[in-house]
Amino acid sequence: MGAPDQEPVDGVDVSWEAARAANLANWDDRVPLHVEAYGLDTYVDDPEHLSGVVRTDLPVLERHLSGGTLAGLDVCHLQCHIGTDTVSLARAGARVVGVDFSAPALEAAARLASVLGLDAEWVEGDVLEARVLVDEALGADRDFDVVYTSIGTIGWLDDLGAWARQIAALLRPGGVFYIRDGHPMLGTLDETRDELVGRYRYFSDGRALQWDEAATYVGEGTVSATRTYEWSHPLSEIVTVLLDAGLAIEAMHEGRTLPWRFAERMIELPDGDYAWPGAEADIVPCTFTIVARRPA
Numbered sequence: 001m002g003a004p005d006q007e008p009v010d011g012v013d014v015s016w017e018a019a020r021a022a023n024l025a026n027w028d029d030r031v032p033l034h035v036e037a038y039g040l041d042t043y044v045d046d047p048e049h050l051s052g053v054v055r056t057d058l059p060v061l062e063r064h065l066s067g068g069t070l071a072g073l074d075v076c077h078l079q080c081h082i083g084t085d086t087v088s089l090a091r092a093g094a095r096v097v098g099v100d101f102s103a104p105a106l107e108a109a110a111r112l113a114s115v116l117g118l119d120a121e122w123v124e125g126d127v128l129e130a131r132v133l134v135d136e137a138l139g140a141d142r143d144f145d146v147v148y149t150s151i152g153t154i155g156w157l158d159d160l161g162a163w164a165r166q167i168a169a170l171l172r173p174g175g176v177f178y179i180r181d182g183h184p185m186l187g188t189l190d191e192t193r194d195e196l197v198g199r200y201r202y203f204s205d206g207r208a209l210q211w212d213e214a215a216t217y218v219g220e221g222t223v224s225a226t227r228t229y230e231w232s233h234p235l236s237e238i239v240t241v242l243l244d245a246g247l248a249i250e251a252m253h254e255g256r257t258l259p260w261r262f263a264e265r266m267i268e269l270p271d272g273d274y275a276w277p278g279a280e281a282d283i284v285p286c287t288f289t290i291v292a293r294r295p296a
Contacts, residue, residue, distance in 0.1 A: 006212040010201060014208050014229055016158050020126070023156055024101055025225035030216050031082060031104040037219030038084050043116055047091075052259050052272050053180075054088035057150055057289075061178045064250055064291050065146070070094040073145040076134070076170050078127045079153040083109025083120070089148065090118045097138065099123045099130050128162045131169040143172045150180040151259060151287070152217075155187070155230040158208070160237060164245035174296035177247060182262075183254060183285040184234050191263040196276075196284055204232045217260045235288060247292040255287035262286070 042049050050058070062068050071093030080086045080098030082105050090096045090113070098120060100106055106122045113120040125133040127149075134142055147167050157163050167177050190199035200209060208229040214222035239249060257273040258266070266274040275281045 008200075008212075009210040010207075011205075012208045012210045012229065014210070019158065019208060019229035020101070022225070022227045022229060026223055026228045027081075027102045028104050029223035029225050031102065031108055033216055033219045033221040033223070034082055035108050036221070038082065040084070040112060043084070043087065043112065047116075050088040050091060051084045053085050053150055054092070056259070056273075057148075057178065057180055058092060060180075060251075060253070060289060061146070061148070061176070061291070064176050064178075064293070070146070074143070074172075075146040075148055076130070076144040078130060078147065078149040078167075079156075080109060080122075081105050083112050083122075085148075085150065086120060087113050087116055087118050090120055091116075094146070095119070097121045097123060097134065097142075097144070099125070099127055099133065101126050127166060128157065128159060130166040134170065143175070144170050145172060145175050147171055147175070147177045148179075150178070151182065153179070153181055154233055154238070155182070156228075158206070158231050160233055160241045161244065164241040164247070167242075168245040168247055168294055171247075171294040173294055175294050176250075177242070177292045177294075178289075179238075180255075180287055180289040182258065183288045184232060184238075185284055186258075186262060186286050187232060189263070189284065193263075194265065196280060201232050203234055204237060206231075238288075238290065242290065242292050247294055249290060249292050251289070251291040253289040254285040255289065256281045256285065258286045 073094050075089050075094040075096050077086045077098045080100045086096050086098040103124055106124055110122055123133050123137045147170050188198045188200045188202045190197045211228045212226045214226050257275045259273050261274045267277050
């Protein structure tokens with residue numbers, strides 16, 4: 001991540017509408033940078049190429065599928081961005097629908113799928129309204145064997161209860177929800193320090209953390225809309241909202257690596273992921289994974 005252009009401001013009272021508008025402008029600006037930086041030519045050159053995120057997620061997810069494979073299943077990918085993970089799920093055999101609030105991101109995703117000759121459908125709007133959006137775009141009879149989201153997703157959402165209810169409403173009875181995301185403990189660390197030092201809140205009080213940063217997590221370019229807002233969500237909140245939505249937790253994991261460089265001193269691994277150096281890799285988890293099921 002590196003140091004922000006301005007010091008982040010914690011405990012900001014901002015409406016969801018204002019925060020969403022700022023975040024949307026920022027993510028719209030990221031699209032051309034990420035189209036350049038995500039290595040889309042690799043997907044064209046290698047018909048079997050999958051994103052690093054999906055290569056990591058797929059073996060875990062497929063252990064919870066009745067046939068042991070995504071092949072032939074209907075998958076809804078929430079917060080799909082420019083679609084590299086979505087087309088990777090399609091290459092794994094799924095029928096995919098991607099949902100994202102950024103129109104330019106979905107346009108880039110649709111172009112990528114078209115170039116690759118993959119069928120995919122795209123729905124524009126907030127994941128906090130995903131069930132209604134899918135109904136309006138694709139029909140009220142559409143539901144899914146798998147709802148998937150990974151990685152760097154829920155910190156952008158203020159109301160996880162609403163998020164979890166959308167997931168439950170999108171799933172068929174017996175369907176599986178999968179999330180891997182940055183660990184909320186990782187999010188407390190000062191990314192600019194030369195040692196593991198806490199800086200940001202772990203527990204949520206509904207207020208946002210405000211950032212002003214021109215760079216993104218990948219690529220060399222900068223954005224014009226620099227201000228973003230994020231919310232902390234402790235693991236207890238994440239688990240509780242899924243349970244409250246009627247889902248049953250089947251598995252939970254914590255990981256030692258990340259698919260992006262959270263801090264400059266993280267080391268790059270041969271597979272392109274990043275980890276804390278030495279013994280620090282055993283001190284702070286980098287990711288969490290939850291697999292949950294809607295009861296049949």
